Amino acid sequence: MVLSHAASDSDASVHSTFASRYVRTSLPRFKMPENSIPKEAAYQIINDELMLDGNPRLNLASFVTTWMEPECDKLIMASINKNYVDMDEYPVTTELQNRCVNMIAHLFNAPLGETETAVGVGTVGSSEAIMLAGLAFKRKWQNKRKAEGKPFDKPNIVTGANVQVCWEKFARYFEVELKEVKLSEGYYVMDPEKAVEMVDENTICVAAILGSTLNGEFEDVKLLNDLLVQKNKETGWDTPIHVDAASGGFIAPFLYPELEWDFRLPLVKSINVSGHKYGLVYAGIGWVVWRNKEDLPDELIFHINYLGADQPTFTLNFSKGSSQVIAQYYQLIRLGHEGYRNVMENCRENMIVLREGLEKTERFNIVSKDVGVPLVAFSLKDNSSHTEFEVSDMLRRYGWILPAYTMPPDAQDITVLRVVIREDFSRTLAERLVIDIENVMRELDELPSRVIHKISIGEVKSEANGDKLMVTVKKGDMEKPREVSNGLKKLVSDKPVFC
Numbered sequence: 001m002v003l004s005h006a007a008s009d010s011d012a013s014v015h016s017t018f019a020s021r022y023v024r025t026s027l028p029r030f031k032m033p034e035n036s037i038p039k040e041a042a043y044q045i046i047n048d049e050l051m052l053d054g055n056p057r058l059n060l061a062s063f064v065t066t067w068m069e070p071e072c073d074k075l076i077m078a079s080i081n082k083n084y085v086d087m088d089e090y091p092v093t094t095e096l097q098n099r100c101v102n103m104i105a106h107l108f109n110a111p112l113g114e115t116e117t118a119v120g121v122g123t124v125g126s127s128e129a130i131m132l133a134g135l136a137f138k139r140k141w142q143n144k145r146k147a148e149g150k151p152f153d154k155p156n157i158v159t160g161a162n163v164q165v166c167w168e169k170f171a172r173y174f175e176v177e178l179k180e181v182k183l184s185e186g187y188y189v190m191d192p193e194k195a196v197e198m199v200d201e202n203t204i205c206v207a208a209i210l211g212s213t214l215n216g217e218f219e220d221v222k223l224l225n226d227l228l229v230q231k232n233k234e235t236g237w238d239t240p241i242h243v244d245a246a247s248g249g250f251i252a253p254f255l256y257p258e259l260e261w262d263f264r265l266p267l268v269k270s271i272n273v274s275g276h277k278y279g280l281v282y283a284g285i286g287w288v289v290w291r292n293k294e295d296l297p298d299e300l301i302f303h304i305n306y307l308g309a310d311q312p313t314f315t316l317n318f319s320k321g322s323s324q325v326i327a328q329y330y331q332l333i334r335l336g337h338e339g340y341r342n343v344m345e346n347c348r349e350n351m352i353v354l355r356e357g358l359e360k361t362e363r364f365n366i367v368s369k370d371v372g373v374p375l376v377a378f379s380l381k382d383n384s385s386h387t388e389f390e391v392s393d394m395l396r397r398y399g400w401i402l403p404a405y406t407m408p409p410d411a412q413d414i415t416v417l418r419v420v421i422r423e424d425f426s427r428t429l430a431e432r433l434v435i436d437i438e439n440v441m442r443e444l445d446e447l448p449s450r451v452i453h454k455i456s457i458g459e460v461k462s463e464a465n466g467d468k469l470m471v472t473v474k475k476g477d478m479e480k481p482r483e484v485s486n487g488l489k490k491l492v493s494d495k496p497v498f499c
């Protein structure tokens, strides 16, 4: 008898996953397999494939929390099997979410008495929070227009072109026009004056961003409020403001308590914040709070009776995990104002170390601001032979994940690299990153230029009626035709054009 020297198929004798047949069969990718496999093998195989993902701690692209204390990890694991929506069964979890809403509303200076309950809700992230806030504005505006006997079928929102993609989603999913204030080279946030000019009778709200995704800059919500108060007085409208404080909502109250951006401004009716960004919780939690009960139309709220009390719910999803709510409560009471302030100050200090390190190389223009989310956004002073995308690619080899992206219109000729400084990014890492960037620059100097002297993405069409140059630009998975500023000039010149 000839014995096969491949591993035996009799699993009874196989105790090592690596000696089993499971590591030499290719994994199912399309159809669910017919048979089961041992749990050890499933674990090992999946774990090993996941090794090829980047290391989240070195992912400098993301604002989202990648480290929490082991004590909180324990709480998270202990509640991973609780469905948040079962409020009858888990009344304490519900109570913890309500406490978080109250604390966040107070943090944002909602006009509340000491023991008054705030109006707000925990969400999956700022995206869901923004959908809810947007729906509340849309419904309020529609109700008012109906009552006045005016048409209510063309709602719009005014924002800067720097808005996060979730606003574009809101606009498309819920049929609201997004009127974007264009940026310009050197000015990468919404200009409040231009925004207020764009407001009309169909504007359901102006959305300001506290902490632009692109360069961390805070928009001037106070100026926006003052200009809009004036415009409302002149027109008789009452256009409100929403603040998208996804990244800045847990920064401004601790680093810049005097900055007025929140419910201290009368037209600010709702604010969202991502618990999973500087709220310091792992991915999967956001918050939206309203100034008053009147700002959230009652018909959008579903009432659930739990233990005799009325639990209003207003979310897009029904079931979800409880862990993130519990983790947020942990962070709020564990750190308190003192802890959050210290964390944010450390982030800011390390941001300065990184920024100064980059400035010293004399190779970069810094496009992030001193006041804002602790991040450094920078572009090459000279990108005629190598681009920011190449810098990003080459840093991957050192383990760093740093995104490069182009600015929205009309600043699309600018490409930036962005490093978000999170809690777990220490000074040592900041110094290390500067050294590695210097190394990359030295390597690039020795490489031949790979810059392609043509439009790098999209399709170029010149319009029939004039010399307008249109380019189809991809942003996420959306495709938009855009006019290229000075496009023709650039095309005929020898300079590279990156859209």
Ligand SMILES: *Cc1c(COP(=O)(O)O)cnc(C)c1O
Binding pocket: 063, 124, 125, 126, 127, 128, 164, 166, 209, 210, 211, 212, 213, 244, 245, 246, 247, 274, 285, 286
């Ligand atoms: C991150 C971000 C969002 C989206 O938030 P999620 O919590 O990821 O859903 C929206 N707006 C801004 C300004 C952001 O930075």
